[in-house]
Amino acid sequence: MLYQRSSALFKAAQEVIPGGVNSPVRAFNAVGGTPIFAKSAKGAYVYDEDGNRFIDYINSWGPMLLGHAFPPVVDAVVEKTKQGTSFGMPTAIETEIAELAVSMVPNIDKIRFVNSGTEACMSAIRLARGYTKRDKIIKFSGCYHGHSDSFLIAAGSGAVTFGTPNSPGVTEGTAKDTLLARYNDLDNVKTLVEGNKDEIAAIIIEPVAGNMGCIPPVDGFLEGLRALCDAHNILLIFDEVMTGFRLAKGGVQELMQVDADIVCFGKVVGGGLPVGAFAARNEIMNHLAPLGPVYQAGTLSGNPLAMAAGLAMLKSIHADADLMTRLEAKTKYLHEGMAQALDKNNITYTINRIGSMISVHFAETAVTDFDTAAEGNNETFKAFFHGMLDRGIYIAPSAFETWFITDALSYEDLNETIAAVEDIAKTL
Numbered sequence: 001m002l003y004q005r006s007s008a009l010f011k012a013a014q015e016v017i018p019g020g021v022n023s024p025v026r027a028f029n030a031v032g033g034t035p036i037f038a039k040s041a042k043g044a045y046v047y048d049e050d051g052n053r054f055i056d057y058i059n060s061w062g063p064m065l066l067g068h069a070f071p072p073v074v075d076a077v078v079e080k081t082k083q084g085t086s087f088g089m090p091t092a093i094e095t096e097i098a099e100l101a102v103s104m105v106p107n108i109d110k111i112r113f114v115n116s117g118t119e120a121c122m123s124a125i126r127l128a129r130g131y132t133k134r135d136k137i138i139k140f141s142g143c144y145h146g147h148s149d150s151f152l153i154a155a156g157s158g159a160v161t162f163g164t165p166n167s168p169g170v171t172e173g174t175a176k177d178t179l180l181a182r183y184n185d186l187d188n189v190k191t192l193v194e195g196n197k198d199e200i201a202a203i204i205i206e207p208v209a210g211n212m213g214c215i216p217p218v219d220g221f222l223e224g225l226r227a228l229c230d231a232h233n234i235l236l237i238f239d240e241v242m243t244g245f246r247l248a249k250g251g252v253q254e255l256m257q258v259d260a261d262i263v264c265f266g267k268v269v270g271g272g273l274p275v276g277a278f279a280a281r282n283e284i285m286n287h288l289a290p291l292g293p294v295y296q297a298g299t300l301s302g303n304p305l306a307m308a309a310g311l312a313m314l315k316s317i318h319a320d321a322d323l324m325t326r327l328e329a330k331t332k333y334l335h336e337g338m339a340q341a342l343d344k345n346n347i348t349y350t351i352n353r354i355g356s357m358i359s360v361h362f363a364e365t366a367v368t369d370f371d372t373a374a375e376g377n378n379e380t381f382k383a384f385f386h387g388m389l390d391r392g393i394y395i396a397p398s399a400f401e402t403w404f405i406t407d408a409l410s411y412e413d414l415n416e417t418i419a420a421v422e423d424i425a426k427t428l
Ligand code: PLP
Pocket: 061, 116, 117, 118, 119, 121, 144, 145, 146, 147, 206, 210, 211, 239, 240, 241, 242, 266, 267, 276
């Protein structure tokens, strides 16, 4: 493959944009090499500026559940654009998408739309703090909830500990209110709760993690968190920015039959436009301004183009009875094909999968949390990534990301992917 134009564009971008990108993972730092510049995309494919075609397993990091340039979404946005792009006034379509979302997701009465997953999680935490009148939160190592200060926290030493900032610019004062727990380790969470009695406002979790590869919760973990939260009047926040409207129409709450108190959305809910949302029961949501004292706002929140894209997306998902079954079948097919290809070549690996999320780890042991994800062989992953790219398969440029399966993928695309894995496996 030739990447001449991408290389030239990256060079030019680096002059005027920090690192040449508007979000760091796009820079390929974890895998080396020059990022490819996208020109267009349709269905399961993304095309770069050099004219290369890739089967896309990133799908804009999740939103494109139904494929790129999905006609109902494109048509809805084009039509809406002709009527004006933003008003800063309420619009009918905001209620329409809110009604549909509330009807699809269990256990929520009201939803507020924002512009990103980061904003959704940041606002959810503020709401939880305002509602409980407590300051501390628990998050899990390896879970990502966007880049607001409270979440850019690394584990300190010791089991019961305050977090420490993991980015300059995050203050110690902020970090002390975020406690770090191990994913899939209920006892660890219990210890934190016991050590901070009546101080914890919320536990926030990706109920299926997708930011350390794909890591489903072990049996009883989410149920255990629910019981712990009930016992200590702590709010349980499910960050379903990745999983919402993807792993089930109602997200992980529906899939695993565990209720959260606040749910955060992003990605799929915006159909590829900048949208996030957070939702809860009336009792909690009525604390938000203008009804209640917890402030939260946005000039472009509920933007008509974004709402049109999101509404078209949710309507398509809602109307498609077999969608989740099709997605899961494709993911399973890919899993089994890749496993066979890797086995044949005696490669050590672990593949995690649930619904339409899947990740390949070059690790010897089961990958169940951040530490076990970090044990994967990064050199092997880099070679795998570049091998896939050269064969026209675009997977996430980091071993700590999930792949997203889209409904637009055909079994031919999956076979092409499996053949590429088999080819690369010989060289790993
Ligand atoms: N929460 C989760 C689970 C995510 O995966 C992401 C982004 O990848 C976010 C929050 C932040 O969303 P955004 O990038 O839209 O701000």
